[in-house]
Amino acid sequence: MDRMLKAARTSGSLNLSNRSLREVPNEVYRSLDAVGEGEKWWEAVELQKLILAHNNIELLKEDLKNLSLLTVLNVSHNKLAHLPAAIGELPMLKSLDVSFNLIPSIPEEIGSAASLVKFDCSNNQLKELPSSLGRCLDLSEIKASNNCITSIPEDLVNCSKLMKLDLEGNKLAVLSENLISSWTMLTELNASKNLLTGIPETIGSLSRLIRFDLHQNRISSIPSSIKGCSSLVEFYMGSYSHSLLSIHLDI
Known part of the structure; x- marks a missing residue:
């Protein structure tokens, strides 16, 4: 562990995946404070x-806020039951992966992580997404x-700037x-395995949409406005795949 932490102070990157850890070592939260004998503190990053x-x-402790230059944080496939409010004190964070945990809610403080580009919270116990995500203006996925x-x-x-949105396997009704x-930049939208009964008329605004997955919902019709999705290549509804050509012919 000491060797890995020492290397991290040189590279700025620390990978402790697949180590059967039950907690984050305290040394991680105070990376630079733990500069050891023989190390040049002025060269540490x-x-x-x-x-x-x-x-x-x-x-995850609130001490996470000490890592203020963090750009990538991956805590996927753990047993986390919540995220600390300190997640909002990471102004440089661009990629956050908390997937495959036991998290029932995301703290509203996440909206202060305004540099966020990619956010993965799949396979948790969420009933909603925090409204503060709307402050993360660079979100693309x-x-x-x-x-x-x-x-x-x-x-x-x-x-x-949202380009990819995956909402598969939730309880969305609309x-x-x-x-x-x-979301005019959207290229991929997956809302399969939900409780949807219709497709919004505004779907035609998504001229960049390439993949649109709505299979296993309760949708019985396709709005004619979908013709505006001029880039659409893959469209799934029910248990069938439709090409854009067949959509034009069916409407």
Whole structure:
């Protein structure tokens, strides 16, 4: 462990995945403070990338805020039951992966991690996404599949750079017309295995959409506005795949 921490103070990257850890070593939270004998403190760099995936970690401490230059944090495949509010004190964070844990809610403080580009919270116990995500204006990818989410906060209308959105395996009954029309950069939208009964008329606003998956929902019709999805290559509804050509012919 000491050897890995020493290397991390040189590279700025620390990978502690698959080590059967039950907790994050305290030395990780105070990376630079732990500069050892024989190390040149002036050559040490702050931790920027921290991988803790595939362990048995149950808690992330508020001390996480000490890692203020962190750009990548991966704590997927652990036993986390919550995220600390300190997640919002990581202003440089671009990629956050908390998938495959036991998390029932994401703290609203995440909205202060304004540099966030990729967020993966899939395979948890979420009933909603925090509205504060709408303050993360650089978000391009959200993975929130296999949770219990019933609706998407309207605040995400501000996430105009969103390109990939995965909501598979939730409890969504509707896709907001307002949200759909605001995500004009979207190339992939997966809302399969939900409780949807219709497709928003504003779907035609997504001229860059390439893949649209709605299989295993309760949708019985396709709005003619889908013709506006001029880049669409893959479209799944029910148990069938439709080409854009067949959509034009069927309407």
